[in-house]
Amino acid sequence: MASINRLLIINRGEIAVRIIRAAKELGITTVAAYSDADEQSLAVRLADESVNIGAAHARKSYLNHEAVLAAAQECTVDAVHPGYGFLSENAEFARSVADAGLIWVGPDAETIARMGHKAEAIQTARAAGVPVVPGSQGLIATVEDGVAAAETIGFPVLIKAAAGGGGRGIRIATDESELVDGIASAQQEAEAAFGDGGVYLERFIPHARHIEVQVLGDGVDAVHFYERDCSLQRRRQKIWEEAPAAILDGETRNHLCESAVELARSVGYCGAGTVEYLFDPHTGEYFFIEMNTRIQVEHPITEEICGVDLIQAMIRVAQGEPLPYRQEDIRPRGHAIEVRINAEDPDRNFMPGPGTIADLHWPAGPGVRIDSMAYAGYQIPPYYDSMIGKLIVWAEDRDGALARLDRALSELELTGLKTTLPFFERLLTQDDVRNNAFHTTWIEQLLEARTS
Ligand code: ADP
Ligand code: ADP
Numbered sequence: 001m002a003s004i005n006r007l008l009i010i011n012r013g014e015i016a017v018r019i020i021r022a023a024k025e026l027g028i029t030t031v032a033a034y035s036d037a038d039e040q041s042l043a044v045r046l047a048d049e050s051v052n053i054g055a056a057h058a059r060k061s062y063l064n065h066e067a068v069l070a071a072a073q074e075c076t077v078d079a080v081h082p083g084y085g086f087l088s089e090n091a092e093f094a095r096s097v098a099d100a101g102l103i104w105v106g107p108d109a110e111t112i113a114r115m116g117h118k119a120e121a122i123q124t125a126r127a128a129g130v131p132v133v134p135g136s137q138g139l140i141a142t143v144e145d146g147v148a149a150a151e152t153i154g155f156p157v158l159i160k161a162a163a164g165g166g167g168r169g170i171r172i173a174t175d176e177s178e179l180v181d182g183i184a185s186a187q188q189e190a191e192a193a194f195g196d197g198g199v200y201l202e203r204f205i206p207h208a209r210h211i212e213v214q215v216l217g218d219g220v221d222a223v224h225f226y227e228r229d230c231s232l233q234r235r236r237q238k239i240w241e242e243a244p245a246a247i248l249d250g251e252t253r254n255h256l257c258e259s260a261v262e263l264a265r266s267v268g269y270c271g272a273g274t275v276e277y278l279f280d281p282h283t284g285e286y287f288f289i290e291m292n293t294r295i296q297v298e299h300p301i302t303e304e305i306c307g308v309d310l311i312q313a314m315i316r317v318a319q320g321e322p323l324p325y326r327q328e329d330i331r332p333r334g335h336a337i338e339v340r341i342n343a344e345d346p347d348r349n350f351m352p353g354p355g356t357i358a359d360l361h362w363p364a365g366p367g368v369r370i371d372s373m374a375y376a377g378y379q380i381p382p383y384y385d386s387m388i389g390k391l392i393v394w395a396e397d398r399d400g401a402l403a404r405l406d407r408a409l410s411e412l413e414l415t416g417l418k419t420t421l422p423f424f425e426r427l428l429t430q431d432d433v434r435n436n437a438f439h440t441t442w443i444e445q446l447l448e449a450r451t452s
């Protein structure tokens with residue numbers, strides 16, 4: 001068994017800090033890779049060692065294969081953790097890491113290529129017997145193909161970039177003319193944004209819930225850690241997540257979680273991953289939409305209800321250990337909620353606005369967890385995404401978690417820039433939130449109702 005002694009973290013922000021914390025507890029020496037813009041970061045302060053990998057723009061640092069590999073050699077690490085975003089779902093890079101004789105903390109390049117590419121993952125899911133959204137069953141070659149497929153699927157349809165992610169590369173077409181216009185521009189945009197112009201079509205499921213299952217595999221077997229409900233989104237990006245999904249009955253929950261494990265087993269999955277579904281509360285049907293072959297932003301709510309450390313678990317399976325948990329030992333308890341603290345102005349359509357944090361006081365007390373890289377005086381660089389931290393609460397039930405979130409938000413003080421925090425206070429006053437009666441476009445409706 002190859003054990004990991006020195007780990008290079010090729011990410012930034014809160015996830016770099018999270019990985020450092022997990023690795024330190026495992027007795028692993030941590031090395032933080034950082035760009036010129038992140039010299040003052042908390043990750044650099046907390047890691048045992050750090051290494052500069054280039055200029056602020058991600059292409060020159062966090063996305064630069066050569067620079068990252070050179071840093072790994074220079075620091076004589078034996079493993080690399082990619083976090084989320086950046087290189088985490090880049091099969092070519094994962095292969096280069098393995099070719100350099102290093103451990104990649106994540107599934108191997110073949111699995112990333114197969115499950116990280118959305119159109120291909122849908123085929124794999126179908127083959128494993130997992131229900132998928134009615135769609136084009138593969139990439140659209142020509143506009144005519146797209147029109148023919150949409151006639152069978154039924155409008156409205158989504159045009160989705162196969163290499164998309166983070167809510168980007170998705171557009172809606174409500175009729176044929178929008179589809180004809182949309183396909184070509186979606187292909188061009190996907191080529192520019194992801195270096196891959198492949199797009200496919202999917203039926204738009206209205207008023208759906210986004211429910212996802214956390215899985216962990218060791219290449220031989222796989223387990224699940226139950227599900228998360230991430231239906232509160234803006235621009236198809238999650239901003240408030242809960243575990244478990246209170247909308248599911250026990251039987252549906254079991255089927256859903258089992259199907260995710262089956263899918264993971266069918267590809268010999270090794271690592272942490274998330275199988276994402278849309279759930280239609282009116283019919284009780286669920287459909288696979290994609291798999292994320294990495295750790296996700298919202299993993300802490302699963303850790304809170306299951307009492308596990310997913311980052312440590314993924315490190316352990318990466319170094320060849322068998323699954324550290326048996327399915328019957330994973331017992332969820334209580335209810336957890338995470339809200340994403342982003343440097344964005346909720347009153348201006350969530351426009352990102354970097355700046356410097358003036359005063360900062362984090363909430364504390366029972367059931368409150370903060371995953372963040374922020375500190376008073378921290379200057380948020382304008383080059384990366386706007387998330388500066390996550391507030392996670394746990395309580396024995398959903399009402400308790402809502403009350404705790406309310407209490408924690410009232411303690412939290414963060415000045416100097418606009419954040420999403422006031423928006424969460426507003427969400428807490430909404431009956432639909434309190435009654436668990438929202439869906440993936442509910443926030444958009446809420447915002448429209450206010451502006452009209
Ligand atoms: P999660 O479910 O973990 O929230 P997201 O899809 O929101 O996953 O992505 C997590 C992070 O990775 C976000 O910062 C997001 O912007 C980034 N990301 C994910 N996929 C891509 C991609 N294909 N291109 C650019 N950024 C991505
Ligand atoms: P990404 O890789 O960007 O995360 P996903 O395929 O996971 O893309 O979709 C992101 C979000 O877009 C989903 O959480 C959901 O809100 C919405 N969405 C995706 N597919 C559909 C669909 N077929 N019908 C309705 N909404 C969808």
Ligand code: MG
Pocket residue numbers: 166276290
């Ligand atoms: Mg997704």
